[in-house]
Amino acid sequence: MNRAQQEAYRRDYAQAKKEGKPFFPYAIYKDHIVAILVFAGIIGMAIWQRVPVGPPVYTATSTFEPRPEWYFFFLFQMLKIFKNQNALVPVIMATFLVPNILMVLLVGTPFIDRRAERRISKRPFALSVAILVFIGMAWLTYQGETGATPTSGGAVTFTGITPGSSAAAGQTVFDTEGCTSCHMLKGAGGQVGPNLTTVGTKNLGVDWFVRHTKCPSCVTPGSQMPPFAGLTPTQLQDLGTFLNGLGTTYK
Amino acid sequence: MSTTDIGPKGPVGQVGGAVVDHIDHRTGAKTGLTWFLKRNIPGETSWFQTLGFAAMAVFGLQAVTGIVLAMYYKPDPASAYSSIQHITNDVTWGWLVRGMHKWGASAMIILVFLHMARVFIFGSYKYPRELTWVTGALLLVMVMFMGLTGYLLVWDQRAYWATVVAMNITASAPIVGPYIADVLRAGTNFNSETLARFYSIHMLVIPGGIATFIGLHLFLVSKLGIAEPPWSKRATRARRAEEASARAAARERQPQGRREVSVEPAPQSVTAEAGQ
Numbered sequence: 001m002n003r004a005q006q007e008a009y010r011r012d013y014a015q016a017k018k019e020g021k022p023f024f025p026y027a028i029y030k031d032h033i034v035a036i037l038v039f040a041g042i043i044g045m046a047i048w049q050r051v052p053v054g055p056p057v058y059t060a061t062s063t064f065e066p067r068p069e070w071y072f073f074f075l076f077q078m079l080k081i082f083k084n085q086n087a088l089v090p091v092i093m094a095t096f097l098v099p100n101i102l103m104v105l106l107v108g109t110p111f112i113d114r115r116a117e118r119r120i121s122k123r124p125f126a127l128s129v130a131i132l133v134f135i136g137m138a139w140l141t142y143q144g145e146t147g148a149t150p151t152s153g154g155a156v157t158f159t160g161i162t163p164g165s166s167a168a169a170g171q172t173v174f175d176t177e178g179c180t181s182c183h184m185l186k187g188a189g190g191q192v193g194p195n196l197t198t199v200g201t202k203n204l205g206v207d208w209f210v211r212h213t214k215c216p217s218c219v220t221p222g223s224q225m226p227p228f229a230g231l232t233p234t235q236l237q238d239l240g241t242f243l244n245g246l247g248t249t250y251k
Numbered sequence: 252m253s254t255t256d257i258g259p260k261g262p263v264g265q266v267g268g269a270v271v272d273h274i275d276h277r278t279g280a281k282t283g284l285t286w287f288l289k290r291n292i293p294g295e296t297s298w299f300q301t302l303g304f305a306a307m308a309v310f311g312l313q314a315v316t317g318i319v320l321a322m323y324y325k326p327d328p329a330s331a332y333s334s335i336q337h338i339t340n341d342v343t344w345g346w347l348v349r350g351m352h353k354w355g356a357s358a359m360i361i362l363v364f365l366h367m368a369r370v371f372i373f374g375s376y377k378y379p380r381e382l383t384w385v386t387g388a389l390l391l392v393m394v395m396f397m398g399l400t401g402y403l404l405v406w407d408q409r410a411y412w413a414t415v416v417a418m419n420i421t422a423s424a425p426i427v428g429p430y431i432a433d434v435l436r437a438g439t440n441f442n443s444e445t446l447a448r449f450y451s452i453h454m455l456v457i458p459g460g461i462a463t464f465i466g467l468h469l470f471l472v473s474k475l476g477i478a479e480p481p482w483s484k485r486a487t488r489a490r491r492a493e494e495a496s497a498r499a500a501a502r503e504r505q506p507q508g509r510r511e512v513s514v515e516p517a518p519q520s521v522t523a524e525a526g527q
């Protein structure tokens with residue numbers, strides 16, 4: 001908007017105000033009606049849909065999935081799109097470039113769009129952006145909602161693991177340390193990380209799994225898996241034996 | 252509202268009036284409030300322009316229910332989970348307060364996004380309301396952070412691991428990412444201090460920021476006045492008049508002989524309105 005357009009707007013707005021009505025009570029009554037309806041909706045939902053308490057942290061179960069609140073689904077889902085390429089550049093894209101560009105666009109909107117026109121029917125570009133953003137967020141939220149529902153299963157068993165062996169101990173560690181909440185084994189578990197049912201076929205070696213479990217991002221740069229540095233060397237060794245045999249010795 | 256004066260005021264009225272005058276004389280509170288409530292706004296406002304107020308009202312509700320929850324909640328990893336269970340199962344109306352806080356959070360997010368959408372569609376972020384938009388965008392980020400930090404406090408499997416992942420994502424951002432994640436986690440790993448840190452961010456840091464920015468936001472909204480819907484009858488009328496007078500002026504600039512004969516002469520009142 002140039003100086004003349006700004007002055008014209010100020011004049012026009014002053015006129016609108018002069019012909020207008022006082023805020024109290026003409027606008028504030030509408031505000032209160034809507035607020036009361038919203039409050040009623042919140043109380044109604046609180047009564048109708050009781051908020052549960054999930055299982056406590058560190059219980060050995062694979063029937064849940066670590067997912068954020070629904071209003072973060074679109075962010076997580078967006079991240080997954082970039083993340084699935086599994087290289088450093090997409091990671092930086094997803095965690096740094098994309099969010100920062102979006103933030104700058106959000107905060108900067110009034111400084112980017114400086115045209116005087118306010119009617120949406122005369123702002124086709126702005127309208128398209130609004131529709132695209134809405135559809136995009138709705139779609140990503142929907143994907144996050146349905147895409148990764150945890151599939152619960154009974155205790156997963158593998159052939160080739162004898163009770164009391166190192167691999168059997170490794171499987172116990174896997175179940176009790178919460179690995180199942182992010183990883184699937186034979187269709188049971190979470191979907192935050194990759195399915196590990198056949199991870200042994202990658203021929204990475206026991207030592208790789210030991211190092212990876214202690215510090216995932218040291219082995220796979222940018223890895224989003226949390227480190228499990230607190231495990232004992234024996235536990236790590238058992239776990240490594242178990243993982244390294246998955247899909248090859250243990251099926 | 253002293254529209255009709257019927258006789259002398261009673262002693263209560265006199266004392267009350269004196270107290271109000273005393274305070275107003277020193278703070279301007281009454282004058283300010285009267286200005287705020289009695290200021291004119293454009294005649295035609297849309298129902299969509301109530302969404303900001305609704306978001307603010309829900310913020311108030313979150314503050315009240317949050318205070319009640321804080322009376323029972325214990326921010327340490329050993330007892331957080333059981334204190335939530337206690338609130339949900341034992342405390343009178345505890346489940347209701349927790350439910351309202353949880354659903355209120357979702358409602359607030361939805362309202363803030365809808366409010367932003369209406370501001371965008373109405374073009375209300377344009378001159379002179381750019382800074383109102385900027386303070387609003389920062390409010391949006393803070394509201395999202397409330398959701399993130401509050402989620403962990405329940406300390407159940409889902410929330411715990413989801414937050415672990417979120418912090419690892421933060422840490423994978425280049426340059427500042429690891430530092431931000433370390434500050435949020437109170438260390439390079441999720442640990443027992445992390446919960447207390449999230450608790451204080453959720454209870455003190457962000458609510459303070461939101462309250463401050465709602466104050467700024469509202470100051471700007473009332474100082475600049477709420478925008479008029481661009482398709483309101485008055486705006487359309489003014490725009491037509493403007494266009495008519497522009498056409499008339501263009502005609503004036505034409506040499507005498509080539510002027511078209513105007514079919515409908517611009518009415519005097521309209522040109523005056525547009526030209527003032």
Ligand code: HEM
Pocket residue numbers: 299300301302303304305306307310363366367370375376380383384385386387388389390391394465468472476477478479
């Ligand atoms: C905690 C969140 C927020 C609260 C409590 C809030 C509150 C309000 C209120 C009460 C109004 C008065 C008019 C109305 O209700 O529509 C308003 C106007 C406005 N808001 Fe917000 N808002 C919030 C977030 C946002 C966001 C995220 C944006 C955009 C990025 C934004 C941009 C604006 C603008 C530009 C106006 C002026 C509109 C006009 O004058 O017509 N606000 N806000």
